Amino acid sequence: MTYSTTEIWFIIVALGVGTFLIRFSFLGMIGARQMSPMTLRLLRYTAVAVIPGLVAPLVLWPAATGGQPDAARLIAAATALAVGLAARNVVAAIFAGAAALYATQYLLG
Amino acid sequence: MSPSSPQQTSFWRGFRAGAPFLIIIGPFAMLFGVLSTEQGLTLTETMAFSVLVIAGASQFAALQLMADNAPALIVVVTSLAVNMRMVMYSAALTPWLGQASVSMRAALSYFLVDQTYAASILEYENRPHLTLSERIAYFMGVMMTVCPLWYLATWVGATMGTAIPPEFALDFAVPITFIAILSPMLRTPAHVVSALVSVTIALALWWMPYSTGLLVASIVAMIAGASVETWMESRKGPRL
Numbered sequence: 001m002t003y004s005t006t007e008i009w010f011i012i013v014a015l016g017v018g019t020f021l022i023r024f025s026f027l028g029m030i031g032a033r034q035m036s037p038m039t040l041r042l043l044r045y046t047a048v049a050v051i052p053g054l055v056a057p058l059v060l061w062p063a064a065t066g067g068q069p070d071a072a073r074l075i076a077a078a079t080a081l082a083v084g085l086a087a088r089n090v091v092a093a094i095f096a097g098a099a100a101l102y103a104t105q106y107l108l109g
Numbered sequence: 110m111s112p113s114s115p116q117q118t119s120f121w122r123g124f125r126a127g128a129p130f131l132i133i134i135g136p137f138a139m140l141f142g143v144l145s146t147e148q149g150l151t152l153t154e155t156m157a158f159s160v161l162v163i164a165g166a167s168q169f170a171a172l173q174l175m176a177d178n179a180p181a182l183i184v185v186v187t188s189l190a191v192n193m194r195m196v197m198y199s200a201a202l203t204p205w206l207g208q209a210s211v212s213m214r215a216a217l218s219y220f221l222v223d224q225t226y227a228a229s230i231l232e233y234e235n236r237p238h239l240t241l242s243e244r245i246a247y248f249m250g251v252m253m254t255v256c257p258l259w260y261l262a263t264w265v266g267a268t269m270g271t272a273i274p275p276e277f278a279l280d281f282a283v284p285i286t287f288i289a290i291l292s293p294m295l296r297t298p299a300h301v302v303s304a305l306v307s308v309t310i311a312l313a314l315w316w317m318p319y320s321t322g323l324l325v326a327s328i329v330a331m332i333a334g335a336s337v338e339t340w341m342e343s344r345k346g347p348r349l
């Protein structure tokens with residue numbers, strides 16, 4: 001990480017103010033007005049559209065292994081996904097993924 | 110707010126509804142504190158993240174993009190995209206809380222996180238006759254289970270952070286956490302398509318500078334999800 005203190009504070013404050021404005025949008029400014037169905041539809045997919053793209057390169061090409069695919073990390077990711085899908089439980093998925101990561105690392109030495 | 114009985118009842122109902130979140134929030138915030146200080150942010154900067162932003166997924170996203178040295182503006186824009194779903198929360202709560210004073214609405218907005226939204230909207234729809242002050246009290250009851258612990262556990266994680274040895278492969282805590290947050294969201298075929306499009310394009314455009322490939326992937330994936338939903342509805346015929 002090579003940011004100046006000013007840049008770090010810019011990121012924190014801009015993200016803080018921006019997030020507040022997102023939350024305040026309808027409650028504070030727009031009021032009880034209908035959004036177009038298309039807008040609603042696009043908003044529904046924001047999180048699902050951003051997070052997988054952020055995660056995929058981290059899973060396939062982890063920085064910790066110099067960008068080489070790593071069996072332990074692939075298995076951990078698959079386990080977290082499977083448990084998350086089956087149990088619909090965030091904490092269970094995190095623990096299952098971590099357990100798979102440590103178990104595979106241990107077994108593969 | 111006078112501490113009369115109906116408000117107190119609502120507050121504690123909210124508090125009880127939020128109690129299960131305690132199990133998630135504690136470890137999640139601690140992890141943020143640990144990773145943030147491991148990455149070189151100071152205790153003050155780490156705390157400022159959790160107090161000013163108070164939105165886990167976007168904080169982790171910012172941290173990850175900063176690890177990749179993405180330009181500051183890209184870090185902000187991409188992390189804000191993760192929070193755009195909250196526009197829906199804000200809109201959904203407006204019919205129930207829109208009559209509150211501006212300063213109260215600002216306070217409610219600041220505390221509008223996944224948990225306060227999900228628990229409150231359920232309560233308001235189940236008990237439409239609650240007064241405005243009871244609704245606010247319920248919201249604040251849920252908030253009390255989530256937000257103070259978010260700050261506190263961030264601080265705990267940030268102060269113990271650097272003591273964790275590399276064998277624990279903490280670099281992988283962020284991907285696992287994101288996958289865990291994401292998988293319960295994959296409720297419909299449209300969500301699955303959106304996620305797959307996001308992965309495919311992000312990997313294909315990984316060569317693009319400054320993590321801009323991720324922005325392109327996110328926009329296309331959003332449109333893909335919405336289009337699949339539209340298409341599936343048109344197959345089912347018109348619906349209200």
